[in-house]
Amino acid sequence: MTKTFGLIFLIILSSCGKIENSSSLDEILYGEFTDTGSPNFLTAKAAIKANCLQCHAVWKRYLEQDFIDAGLVVRGSPADSKLYYRNLLATEGPGPHNMPTSGYPPITSADLSAMHSWISAL
Ligand code: HEC
Numbered sequence: 001m002t003k004t005f006g007l008i009f010l011i012i013l014s015s016c017g018k019i020e021n022s023s024s025l026d027e028i029l030y031g032e033f034t035d036t037g038s039p040n041f042l043t044a045k046a047a048i049k050a051n052c053l054q055c056h057a058v059w060k061r062y063l064e065q066d067f068i069d070a071g072l073v074v075r076g077s078p079a080d081s082k083l084y085y086r087n088l089l090a091t092e093g094p095g096p097h098n099m100p101t102s103g104y105p106p107i108t109s110a111d112l113s114a115m116h117s118w119i120s121a122l
Pocket of ligand 1: 054083084086
């Protein structure tokens with residue numbers, strides 16, 4: 001009986017490792033990454049890093065084109081860009097305006113306007 005439990009425990013443990021694939025997750029979360037791009041993008045990316053990566057960890061490695069390719073940013077139009085209009089303080093776009101979730105404080109208006117300037121100038 002004990003042996004069976006031990007075996008089940010081992011199977012669960014080993015499958016956890018496979019599913020989570022923790023080494024590549026660690027690399028995404030804690031690996032070095034240098035942002036490159038226009039000054040507007042770098043300011044906006046700093047705002048994203050400060051406010052969004054806790055939950056949207058993959059954005060750490062996104063550059064300008066990645067946000068566009070992912071459908072999060074529409075060139076020249078913050079009102080059509082989810083990354084912008086889903087912020088709590090954003091007044092443009094179809095909404096919902098609810099990021100960050102779970103009681104995290106909204107980003108500052110300076111950070112929000114950095115995102116607005118970057119997307120508008122794209
Ligand atoms: C506390 C966790 C948390 C934080 C912090 C957070 N988000 Fe989110 N975000 C979520 C969750 C959960 C979802 C998926 C559910 C949903 O769409 O509402 C989501 C979804 C989104 C989406 C839709 C993604 C898609 O592919 O459709 C956007 C855009 C977004 N968040 C923007 C932001 C921005 C910008 C910030 C930083 C200012 C941010 N989020 C910070 C939890 C968070």
